[in-house]
Amino acid sequence: MTPFAEVIGDPIAQSKSPAIHRFWLEKLGLPCDYRALEVQGDGLAGYFATRRDEPGWRGCNVTMPHKQQVAPYLDTVSRPASRVGAVNTVYRQGSRLIGENTDGEGFLEPLRPFLDRPHLYRIVRLLGTGGAARAIAAALTEHGFTLVVAGRTEASARALLDAVAPHGAHHACALAHFAEPTNFDFDDREGLFDLVVNATPLGMVGQxxxxxxxxxxxxxxxxxxxxxxxxxxxxxxxxxxxxFATIDGLSMLIGQAAAAFRLFYGVEAPRIHDEELRGMLAR
Structure with missing residues (x-):
C-alpha cells in the first residue's frame, strides 16, 4: 500500500493542504500520497478506529470544525495542542496516535528574523478569538509578547486570555475598538516590536x-x-x-504544513521551492 496522509474536515473542498503536500512529495520523488477526506462530526470515532489499523496511513491534518473534537480519539496530545485546546495534526508514533498543533510554529516562521533580535518590549494587537488565534497567542507569549486581544465582544477576548495567557499584563477589548480612528500619540518605538495580526475570517472570500x-x-x-x-x-x-511591512496568510499556511510534513513522512519539506509553491497557491 502506498503510504499516505490526508486532511479531514467538513467541508473539505477548500483545503489547500493536498496541493501543498503533493507539491513537496513530487519535488522529493517520494512514493507517497496526500488526500482530502470529508468527515462529519459523528464520523470521527469510526474514522480514527479504521485509520489506526491501516498500515499505509501516516496521519492527518485536521481542519474546521474538528480541531477541538479529535483529542478523545488519540493516545496523547502535545503540550502546545493541550494549551490551545485544538489539534490540527495527528501522526503515528509507534502504535500510538499523537495530536499536535503546528499553527503556532507556522505562524512564527516568517517572524524568526525579528524574534532573534533583542527588544525592550514586544506587543501584539491580536484580532480574533478562534482556534488559530489561541495558537498564535500561546506562541507569542512564549516569546515575551504582551497581548492585546480583540474579539467580537470583550468577554470573548477575555475568555481567550484566561485560557491561554492567564498571567501577565494582557488586555482584552472588542473588535469595534479598532474600527474607529484614534488620535493616540504613540511614544518612541525604538527597541520595541509591534505586531498587528488578523486571526479572524473577516476579509476572506465570502466574508x-x-x-x-x-x-x-x-x-x-x-x-x-x-x-x-x-x-x-x-x-x-x-x-x-x-x-507598514506586511505578511500574508500563505506564510503561516506553508509553515504549519511543513511542520506536519516532517511528522508524516520523516523528512523536511523542500523549502527551496517556496516561491514556486506560493505562485501555484495564489492562482
Missing part, C-alpha cells in the same frame, strides 16, 4: 471586510493577516499603502 483603522497601529508595526483567500486581502493592501 465581510475587517474594519480596522490603521491609526491604531504604532509606527514600525508588522501587519500579518492569516487569511489565505484572497492572498492579498484589503487589510494587507491598506496596511502596505499606509507604510
Amino acid at each position: 465581510s471586510p475587517l474594519a480596522f483603522d490603521f491609526s491604531h497601529a504604532p509606527p514600525g508595526s508588522i501587519v500579518y493577516d492569516i487569511v489565505t483567500a484572497p492572498v492579498e486581502t484589503l487589510f494587507v493592501r491598506r496596511a502596505r499603502e499606509s507604510g
Whole structure:
C-alpha cells in the first residue's frame, strides 16, 4: 500500500493542504500520497478506529470544525495542542496516535528574523478569538509578547486570555475598538516590536471586510493577516499603502504544513521551492 496522509474536515473542498503536500512529495520523488477526506462530526470515532489499523496511513491534518473534537480519539496530545485546546495534526508514533498543533510554529516562521533580535518590549494587537488565534497567542507569549486581544465582544477576548495567557499584563477589548480612528500619540518605538495580526475570517472570500483603522497601529508595526483567500486581502493592501511591512496568510499556511510534513513522512519539506509553491497557491 502506498503510504499516505490526508486532511479531514467538513467541508473539505477548500483545503489547500493536498496541493501543498503533493507539491513537496513530487519535488522529493517520494512514493507517497496526500488526500482530502470529508468527515462529519459523528464520523470521527469510526474514522480514527479504521485509520489506526491501516498500515499505509501516516496521519492527518485536521481542519474546521474538528480541531477541538479529535483529542478523545488519540493516545496523547502535545503540550502546545493541550494549551490551545485544538489539534490540527495527528501522526503515528509507534502504535500510538499523537495530536499536535503546528499553527503556532507556522505562524512564527516568517517572524524568526525579528524574534532573534533583542527588544525592550514586544506587543501584539491580536484580532480574533478562534482556534488559530489561541495558537498564535500561546506562541507569542512564549516569546515575551504582551497581548492585546480583540474579539467580537470583550468577554470573548477575555475568555481567550484566561485560557491561554492567564498571567501577565494582557488586555482584552472588542473588535469595534479598532474600527474607529484614534488620535493616540504613540511614544518612541525604538527597541520595541509591534505586531498587528488578523486571526479572524473577516476579509476572506465570502466574508465581510475587517474594519480596522490603521491609526491604531504604532509606527514600525508588522501587519500579518492569516487569511489565505484572497492572498492579498484589503487589510494587507491598506496596511502596505499606509507604510507598514506586511505578511500574508500563505506564510503561516506553508509553515504549519511543513511542520506536519516532517511528522508524516520523516523528512523536511523542500523549502527551496517556496516561491514556486506560493505562485501555484495564489492562482
